[in-house]
Amino acid sequence: MASMIDGVDQRTQLVGQNRLELLLFSLGTKQIFGINVFKVREAMPCPALTQIPLSHPVIRGAAHIRGKTISIFDLSMGVGGQAVDDLSNSFVIITEYNRSIQGFLVSSIDRIINTSWQDILPPPSAAGRNNYMTAITKLDGELIEIIDVEKVLAEVIGADETVS
Numbered sequence: 408m409a410s411m412i413d414g415v416d417q418r419t420q421l422v423g424q425n426r427l428e429l430l431l432f433s434l435g436t437k438q439i440f441g442i443n444v445f446k447v448r449e450a451m452p453c454p455a456l457t458q459i460p461l462s463h464p465v466i467r468g469a470a471h472i473r474g475k476t477i478s479i480f481d482l483s484m485g486v487g488g489q490a491v492d493d494l495s496n497s498f499v500i501i502t503e504y505n506r507s508i509q510g511f512l513v514s515s516i517d518r519i520i521n522t523s524w525q526d527i528l529p530p531p532s533a534a535g536r537n538n539y540m541t542a543i544t545k546l547d548g549e550l551i552e553i554i555d556v557e558k559v560l561a562e563v564i565g566a567d568e569t570v571s
Contacts, residue, residue: 434483
């Protein structure tokens with residue numbers, strides 16, 4: 408129990424140190440993506456999905472996780488890529504914002520990195536305002552695209568992007 412509390416304390420102190428943690432993952436290509444760990448509740452192997460009739464194509468189904476029914480969005484499709492095809496080897500990142508819980512289907516999960524906000528850069532202006540990226544950073548010479556999952560949700564289900 409003490410080690411868990413130490414971990415929580417360490418993560419909450421990141422804000423005061425101008426640092427953040429990113430969960431890195433892939434969507435079936437060589438590109439590495441990231442999401443701020445503060446938005447993530449958990450990551451897990453893809454559970455059994457139940458199809459939702461007449462739903463948006465990005466919504467791959469619903470899963471029963473920890474007593475809640477959660478919509479699972481194919482994040483690759485949400486950012487304009489191909490659908491994640493091998494669900495048996497895929498993962499779901501469970502996120503929470505605006506008191507809403509949802510899951511994002513991804514091909515693989517890499518790791519969590521601790522980085523400085525100074526290393527976080529705005530997305531390239533050529534990407535346009537309607538792009539799914541909220542920022543970019545580099546790790547070991549590789550570009551990491553930090554995904555704006557709120558924007559993906561807003562485009563799929565019309566969710567409000569403002570955080571309450």
